[in-house]
Amino acid sequence: MKSYTEHLWFNTRKRRELVNITPKVEELVRKSGVKEGLCLVNAMHITASVFINDDESGLHDDFEKWLEGLAPHEPISQYMHNRTGEDNADGHLKRTIMGREVVVAITKGRLDFGPWERIFYGEFDGRRRKRVLVKIIGE
């Protein structure tokens, strides 16, 4: 069994951003040499997400509006977590909706994807350095 581990670093300009990381993950799959296996991609921070959906800007606007409706940033005093001095409780909740991780099949040396599947890093408390882990196992 082969295994391959790499970290991707992010430092978004805005508090919330969605970043298409599919090309980076595909490159790591090639580097790993794994032909058949699994690729785990997960946020290493608990106010960020890794998820799979469409690379369509209108949909990304919909996600932003929808998540703000389900877990609003303000007023920050509505969250107990923010009494610790943080203002990112909503980021913990938004990331919970979007998910921490994806597991993707590797078949014949490539991510085994449907036609519109793309991997995104979802940042909900950005403007600082944060990491994503890519772990590939297989043969």
Add this chain to the structure above:
Amino acid sequence: MKSYTEHLWFNTRKRRELVNITPKVEELVRKSGVKEGLCLVNAMHITASVFINDDESGLHDDFEKWLEGLAPHEPISQYMHNRTGEDNADGHLKRTIMGREVVVAITKGRLDFGPWERIFYGEFDGRRRKRVLVKIIGE
């Protein structure tokens, strides 16, 4: 390490449907010959879901009503994504709540399930051919 890959095809009659795919996945686990390992089952389309819950029709009605409350289909003009000519933005959001994938342990050649765990295909923009991927790795 063994690996096994198969696609399941769906073409639901209604826009939204939940389909119990547990027997199909169990059959693929048997075919794979894997005794100890992991089984990934994921939607390959971004308005569909694979999730694990109870095979109880009342609960499925509850899921339908609840998801419509959290991400209503209409008015379709409320979503930026639908300005591309689509009417399925709500399906992207509903699938996000329900999840893209499940990873299930295989122990002694079988899905290692609790008493009520069943795998479902969740369709949120149906009436056309769509796929689920089953990837099994182990020994």
Add this chain to the structure above:
Amino acid sequence: MKSYTEHLWFNTRKRRELVNITPKVEELVRKSGVKEGLCLVNAMHITASVFINDDESGLHDDFEKWLEGLAPHEPISQYMHNRTGEDNADGHLKRTIMGREVVVAITKGRLDFGPWERIFYGEFDGRRRKRVLVKIIGE
């Protein structure tokens, strides 16, 4: 390829509780002898969750209030599932938001975690014995 399987048992005092199970999972990773691989941790019951987030009590209070807002326990008659004699339909929905499982990378014999990542058992219909499955594969 090595594999290792263990079940963790829970019997919470309250209907809803969040339990930090990170030390137990770390111990099982050590026992497994796996240095590079994947660790699946999943609820085996469909009104419980396994998820990763912060071990901060204010945030846990926020989760409780937020989930009650998204899927209220009462009135129990609002859910079709509860006509079967159950009163836990909300638990099925809450667990759907929080997720059934996590997959964690194992690197150099340890859970490959960011600084604040902790694994929790999320109970949404407790006061009875329920299980979590830990499945480790790798080398």
